[in-house]
Amino acid sequence: MTKKTKLILSAAACVAMFAFVIVADNFFGNFNLRVFNLCAIYIILALSMNLLNGFTGLFSLGHAGFMAIGAYVCALLTMSPAQKELNFFLAPIVPVLANVQLPFIPALVIAGLVAAAFAWLIGTPVLRLRDDYLAIATLGFAEIIRVVITNLQTITNGALGLKGLPKYSTTGVVWGVAAITAAFMLALIRSAYGRSLKAVRDNEIAAQAMGIDVAHVKIVSFVLSSFFAGIGGALLGHLMTTIDPKMFVFGLTYNILLIVVLGGNGSITGSVVASFVVTIMMELLRFLDGPLNFIVFKTEGLPGLRMVVFSLLLMIVVIYRQKGLMGTKEFSWDMLAAAGRAFRKGRGDSNGGSAC
C-alpha cells in the first residue's frame, strides 16, 4: 500500500468520524448522545493515563484526584454568581470566588493548568518511587484531594457538591477536545521526545546512560498526563452538570485503568477503541444491576453486578492476553490489509484453495 493511499484512507476516516459526530449530535436521543459524549471524555482520560502508564512506564493511580481538581476549578470559574449563592447555603462561598465568571474555554484551560501544577508539586518527591510504591503514593494523593475537597466547605461546598453547572460539554466540545488530545498524543509519541519517554519505560538505567534526564522526562509526562486528566474531569463535570466528592473515588480511576489495559498499555488507537467498548458496555450491562430472573433463582437487583463482568474480563485479559487488544502497536492500514488478506486466504483454503 502506498503512502498516498494510506493518507487518503486516513483523511477519509477522519471525515467519516466527523460526519458521524454531526449525525449523532442531530439524530441521537438524549440518553444515547450522552453515552456517546461520555465515550469522548473517556478517550481523553484513557489517553492521558496511557501516556503515563503505557508510554513512560509509571504506574500511577492518581487520576481521579487530578480529575477532581479540574472539575472543581472549571465549575467554580464558570458558574454564575447567582447559581453559586444557591449552592452554598450552609456556608457562604469565599468572596474571591463569589463573583468570578469566565467563558468555558479559558476556564477549561485553567482547570487543566491547575491540575498540572498540582502534579508538578507532588511529582518531585513522588516520582522517586517506582512500580507499586508509586501506585500507592498517587492513590493516596487522590484520596487526600477527595478528603480535602469534602472539607473545604467555603470553597467547594463540601460533601454537598456543586449543582447546576452550565451545560458546556456539548458534542462539538467534547469530541473536539478528544480529537486534539489524540492528535497531541500521536504527535508526541512519534517524536524524538516520545522516544525518550519510551526509553525511560523500557530501561531506565540505559536511558540515563544515553544522556536522558530521567527525572525530568518523568515529571513532564506526569504533568502532561495530569493536565489532560484535569481537562477530562472538567468536561465530565459539565456533562453531568453536578459534581460532588463521591464522584471521584478510586472506582473512577479503575474504569480508566480498565480501558487502558484492555486497549493495550502503550497503544493510542487501542485506548480509543477500548474507550468506546467499555463506555458502551457499562450502559448496555446496566440491566445486570436490576432485578434478574435466572428461572432457577431470582435476584432483587444487585447493584454492582455489571462491574463483576468487567472484573472477569480484566482477569481473562491479564491471564490470556496481557498485551490487551493492541499491545504496544498502533492501528495501521497495512495491519487492516494484512488481516483482510489473511481472512480471504483462510476462506479460500476452506473452499478448496481456489482463491488467491
Added chain:
Amino acid sequence: MLNVENATIRFGGLTAVSDLTMTVGEGEIVGLIGPNGAGKTTAFNMITGVYRPTEGAIAFNGVDITRLAPHRITALGLARTFQNIRLFREMTVLENVMVACNLRMGVHLFPSVFHTPAYLRRERGARDQALDLLDKVGLIQHADEPATSLPYGKQRRLEIVRALATKPTCLLLDEPAAGMNPNESRELMDFIHCVRDDFGISILLIEHHMQVVMGVCSRMYVLEYGITIAEGSPEKIQKDPRVIEAYLGVD
C-alpha cells in the same frame, strides 16, 4: 583524559572498591580485569555516576564528575555499555540508536510535539547519523527490526553503536565479550580496535577473560576484592605473580 583518584566505595561494612587510582589517556584502550566479584562493574558504576564514591575523586577532561548525575556525565562525552544487555526492548534497532542521538540534538517537548521546521531538520539529521552509524558497523539491514530479535552478538554490537551515537570521547565497555565464543570475541576485539581508530576515542573495557584483552589493550589494571593488585602492559601483567595467584590460585 579520565582520571580516577583514590576512589573508594563502601556499602555498609563492605568495601566494594578501595583506593582505585587509574587514568585513561587520549586514544588509549585500557583494560580493567579481575576475577568475579572483584568490583569491576562497581568501579564502572562509580565512574558513570550510578554510584557515588564514598571517598576520592573522578575527573573527566579536567571536570570533576564525582557527584554528577549519570546523564550529565554522558553529556560530557563519557558513554557506556552494560554487562547484561540493556536495549530498549519495544523499539527497533534504528530507534534504539536515535534515542541516543537525542542528547546532541537538544530535544524539547513542544518543538517535538508541534514538529517545528527546526525540529524536523534536526530529526532528519539524527536519522541520517543513526543510519550512518548502523551502516558502519554492519547492522543497517536490521534497522527496522525489533532490537531484541537480533542475535546475541549483534545486540552487544548495537549497544556499542547506541553508546557511540551520544558522540562520546571516551567509551566504557562492560564485559563486551561476555557469553561469546572465542571466535566471536576475536571479531569483537577487532571491532573495538576499528571503533577506536574510526571515531578517535579512548576506550576503557572490563573483561573477565585475560586472553581476550591481552591483544587489544595497551595497558591494564587488575582488581581483586576491590583492591588494585597490578597495573601495566599486558606482558607485565601476564608475568605478575599476584595476578597469576588471583586467577589460578597458588598452593
